[in-house]
Amino acid sequence: MIKVSIITIGDEICIGQIINTNAAWMASQCTTIGAKVINHIVAEDEKESIIQALNKLTEKSDFILLTGGLGPTHDDITKQVLSDYFNDKLVKHEPTYKKLEEAYSKRGTEFLERNKGIANMPSKCKVLTNNAGAAPGMLFKTNNKFIISMPGVPAEMRDIMANHVLPLIKKEIENKQSDVVLYKTLNTIGIPESHLADLLGNPEDFMEGGTLAFLPSFKGVKLRIGYNSENMTLAAKKIEQIEDYIRKRAGRFISSTGEEGIAETVGNLLRKNKKTVSVAESCTGGMLGASFTDIPGSSDYFMGGVIVYSNDAKIKMLGVNPNTIDKFGAVSEETAIELAKNVRLKFNTDFGISVTGIAGPGGGTLDKPVGTVWLGLSDKESTAAVKYVYSNDRNVNRELFTGRALGMLYMKLMENK
Amino acid sequence: MIKVSIITIGDEICIGQIINTNAAWMASQCTTIGAKVINHIVAEDEKESIIQALNKLTEKSDFILLTGGLGPTHDDITKQVLSDYFNDKLVKHEPTYKKLEEAYSKRGTEFLERNKGIANMPSKCKVLTNNAGAAPGMLFKTNNKFIISMPGVPAEMRDIMANHVLPLIKKEIENKQSDVVLYKTLNTIGIPESHLADLLGNPEDFMEGGTLAFLPSFKGVKLRIGYNSENMTLAAKKIEQIEDYIRKRAGRFISSTGEEGIAETVGNLLRKNKKTVSVAESCTGGMLGASFTDIPGSSDYFMGGVIVYSNDAKIKMLGVNPNTIDKFGAVSEETAIELAKNVRLKFNTDFGISVTGIAGPGGGTLDKPVGTVWLGLSDKESTAAVKYVYSNDRNVNRELFTGRALGMLYMKLMENK
Numbered sequence: 122m123i124k125v126s127i128i129t130i131g132d133e134i135c136i137g138q139i140i141n142t143n144a145a146w147m148a149s150q151c152t153t154i155g156a157k158v159i160n161h162i163v164a165e166d167e168k169e170s171i172i173q174a175l176n177k178l179t180e181k182s183d184f185i186l187l188t189g190g191l192g193p194t195h196d197d198i199t200k201q202v203l204s205d206y207f208n209d210k211l212v213k214h215e216p217t218y219k220k221l222e223e224a225y226s227k228r229g230t231e232f233l234e235r236n237k238g239i240a241n242m243p244s245k246c247k248v249l250t251n252n253a254g255a256a257p258g259m260l261f262k263t264n265n266k267f268i269i270s271m272p273g274v275p276a277e278m279r280d281i282m283a284n285h286v287l288p289l290i291k292k293e294i295e296n297k298q299s300d301v302v303l304y305k306t307l308n309t310i311g312i313p314e315s316h317l318a319d320l321l322g323n324p325e326d327f328m329e330g331g332t333l334a335f336l337p338s339f340k341g342v343k344l345r346i347g348y349n350s351e352n353m354t355l356a357a358k359k360i361e362q363i364e365d366y367i368r369k370r371a372g373r374f375i376s377s378t379g380e381e382g383i384a385e386t387v388g389n390l391l392r393k394n395k396k397t398v399s400v401a402e403s404c405t406g407g408m409l410g411a412s413f414t415d416i417p418g419s420s421d422y423f424m425g426g427v428i429v430y431s432n433d434a435k436i437k438m439l440g441v442n443p444n445t446i447d448k449f450g451a452v453s454e455e456t457a458i459e460l461a462k463n464v465r466l467k468f469n470t471d472f473g474i475s476v477t478g479i480a481g482p483g484g485g486t487l488d489k490p491v492g493t494v495w496l497g498l499s500d501k502e503s504t505a506a507v508k509y510v511y512s513n514d515r516n517v518n519r520e521l522f523t524g525r526a527l528g529m530l531y532m533k534l535m536e537n538k
Numbered sequence: 539m540i541k542v543s544i545i546t547i548g549d550e551i552c553i554g555q556i557i558n559t560n561a562a563w564m565a566s567q568c569t570t571i572g573a574k575v576i577n578h579i580v581a582e583d584e585k586e587s588i589i590q591a592l593n594k595l596t597e598k599s600d601f602i603l604l605t606g607g608l609g610p611t612h613d614d615i616t617k618q619v620l621s622d623y624f625n626d627k628l629v630k631h632e633p634t635y636k637k638l639e640e641a642y643s644k645r646g647t648e649f650l651e652r653n654k655g656i657a658n659m660p661s662k663c664k665v666l667t668n669n670a671g672a673a674p675g676m677l678f679k680t681n682n683k684f685i686i687s688m689p690g691v692p693a694e695m696r697d698i699m700a701n702h703v704l705p706l707i708k709k710e711i712e713n714k715q716s717d718v719v720l721y722k723t724l725n726t727i728g729i730p731e732s733h734l735a736d737l738l739g740n741p742e743d744f745m746e747g748g749t750l751a752f753l754p755s756f757k758g759v760k761l762r763i764g765y766n767s768e769n770m771t772l773a774a775k776k777i778e779q780i781e782d783y784i785r786k787r788a789g790r791f792i793s794s795t796g797e798e799g800i801a802e803t804v805g806n807l808l809r810k811n812k813k814t815v816s817v818a819e820s821c822t823g824g825m826l827g828a829s830f831t832d833i834p835g836s837s838d839y840f841m842g843g844v845i846v847y848s849n850d851a852k853i854k855m856l857g858v859n860p861n862t863i864d865k866f867g868a869v870s871e872e873t874a875i876e877l878a879k880n881v882r883l884k885f886n887t888d889f890g891i892s893v894t895g896i897a898g899p900g901g902g903t904l905d906k907p908v909g910t911v912w913l914g915l916s917d918k919e920s921t922a923a924v925k926y927v928y929s930n931d932r933n934v935n936r937e938l939f940t941g942r943a944l945g946m947l948y949m950k951l952m953e954n955k
Contacts, residue, residue, distance in 0.1 A: 315611075
């Protein structure tokens with residue numbers, strides 16, 4: 122097994138100012154090609170922290186991937202630390218210098234001294250070109266282990282990962298004929314974690330040496346199957362057997378596999394059934410539309426919507442009867458129904474979805490506490506609304522409302538199937 | 539200084555299936571009260587990994603905060619590992635058992651054996667109540683160090699952090715009269731990192747022993763000032779001096795401080811000036827509306843908008859002239875202007891913003907490559923549109939378009955000031 126560790130350098134990650142999305146992306150990419158990611162460490166912008174992390178990880182890892190600390194300012198110390206760590210020194214790297222010079226002259230901005238410093242590289246490293254930015258990556262090889270440093274800017278890290286790092290890991294897996302680990306995730310909807318576990322029974326009875334993980338989330342429990350094998354084909358075959366077993370017991374709860382989220386599942390069903398949808402959003406303010414349009418090609422089925430954040434907009438833009446709002450309130454079954462029906466008619470779509478609720482922190486009452494939402498769904502035959510009451514903060518409530526609205530359309534599409 | 543380390547347990551984080559948002563949140567909370575977060579480690583769901591992480595961190599940390607692995611399924615091993623680590627054993631914790639029993643009976647769902655196991659706790663730990671879920675937290679104290687385990691579900695972790703962990707860290711800082719570290723972030727807009735660094739000069743000349751970090755992002759460069767001191771008041775005073783110096787040199791680029799993002803800054807300016815806004819979104823599909831409505835109280839100034847994802851919606855919902863789309867295309871200055879103006883008139887707001895672009899991966903042409911966007915801004919006096927061309931993937935493009943649209947309104951509000 123080729124083992125990978127990830128070191129993310131930066132006080133901003135350490136103190137929680139920034140979420141470590143780079144580590145997750147890198148880990149998922151390495152996992153996809155069969156390598157095993159065994160550790161992530163976040164280290165401060167401090168020589169001692171970085172060196173301790175390197176020392177700790179070198180023993181157990183075949184690859185150590187570092188990001189961060191390669192920019193042009195004084196707090197970017199990774200290059201100097203690695204140069205010292207390998208008893209090396211920085212020398213001007215001509216190809217990088219020329220590339221920078223050209224880029225600055227093209228852009229017409231001044232090539233500052235601090236930008237020139239980016240072209241000084243440790244003499245012993247292999248310089249990894251960066252097509253998405255200024256600072257190149259660095260590759261050191263020592264005792265048959267690879268230590269690779271990349272910029273922390275996500276697009277630049279991704280460029281170097283795709284062009285240099287992932288191909289190299291793949292080659293190592295082949296050269297060493299290493300075991301690989303393969304994963305497959307089954308996404309469920311509509312069943313709690315414990316019930317799913319009982320439905321499946323003891324994992325030892327059907328996992329045949331593989332691993333099974335339960336991952337609860339807002340949008341349902343994910344089941345992740347993992348299998349170690351000498352190659353991808355064998356691992357895939359084993360996983361297929363395990364998946365078959367799980368589907369026999371819990372197949373009706375499995376909405377999709379892998380990275381496919383509920384918005385994509387719903388989108389695929391809409392496309393397959395040649396149906397279209399539009400949305401009327403109050404408290405989610407555009408999140409439901411944004412979820413649909415996150416998916417490339419969503420213009421096949423998503424026509425648009427109206428963000429009816431104010432009551433005035435509900436009345437003027439989607440023709441909700443002012444009496445409905447007066448009598449039942451903006452967060453009510455009646456308003457949700459009018460919104461869903463009217464947005465469907467206005468956009469001339471097969472389905473109309475509405476979301477009207479109280480995300481918080483303000484706006485709650487005894488009758489309708491923060492976390493209350495009415496979700497409407499309209500098609501040519503009928504329009505109905507359902508109520509949920511959650512009790513979380515604004516961000517979580519908005520995500521839950523959006524997830525439930527997508528889930529509601531999913532259920533409808535499945536029953537029509 | 540009270541030093542905190544964070545261990546996140548879970549294969550799903552290790553292999554990159556889930557982004558480690560918990561660690562960031564915990565770190566930011568600890569930082570806010572003056573503790574110093576020195577390390578995050580992500581460990582696999584494996585006894586050896588967890589114990590190695592504990593051993594590595596115990597020496598340097600006053601607090602070790604663990605999350606994950608406390609659920610009801612076989613891959614949740616944290617409780618057993620900690621029990622073994624402290625030579626302890628699990629015993630039934632009556633108050634927890636009763637609480638669970640009541641909760642299940644209330645809900646009318648079966649109290650399964652695997653749910654009952656949640657009430658078995660290590661005998662030596664202090665049980666930390668969890669108001670947001672089933673599994674309580676655990677606190678162990680050894681050699682004057684605190685080791686605290688919490689569930690990985692964010693709402694549950696946050697509940698235990700707020701009620702138990704943060705008050706305890708605060709008390710330790712007081713009891714030990716520890717030094718504290720305080721941070722303040724200044725958010726800039728409209729200036730590249732290197733130019734900002736040159737404008738400020740050598741940090742040693744004005745940081746007076748504090749630290750200065752440059753954090754580039756889609757929405758501008760953040761400057762983070764850090765200062766160690768014997769108490770919060772002294773640290774705050776020093777930071778104020780440093781901030782004054784920075785503002786004298788670069789004040790015109792500073793749009794906000796701290797966690798306040800551009801949507802909140804723009805929202806506050808709108809509220810202060812008693813202005814309202816509406817949006818017309820094509821490729822962002824609701825993201826701009828969602829950004830405005832992320833902010834509590836946004837109903838004071840955000841009235842709503844239209845998601846005009848299809849050309850049909852642009853024409854029917856916002857009265858764009860079909861000839862405009864025929865002649866110039868949906869992604870054009872002319873369409874952006876009609877959208878911005880018409881949404882403003884329809885919603886009767888002071889400002890109308892439009893976004894029409896090509897997020898990708900499909901839809902690009904030679905003339906209008908993926909990443910092209912026209913942003914329109916309309917008020918009572920005039921309507922204009924600007925074009926940007928980025929070259930990233932769909933998600934990044936959509937974020938950039940949204941950020942730029944907010945930036946455009948910010949600039950307008952500042953010039954009207």
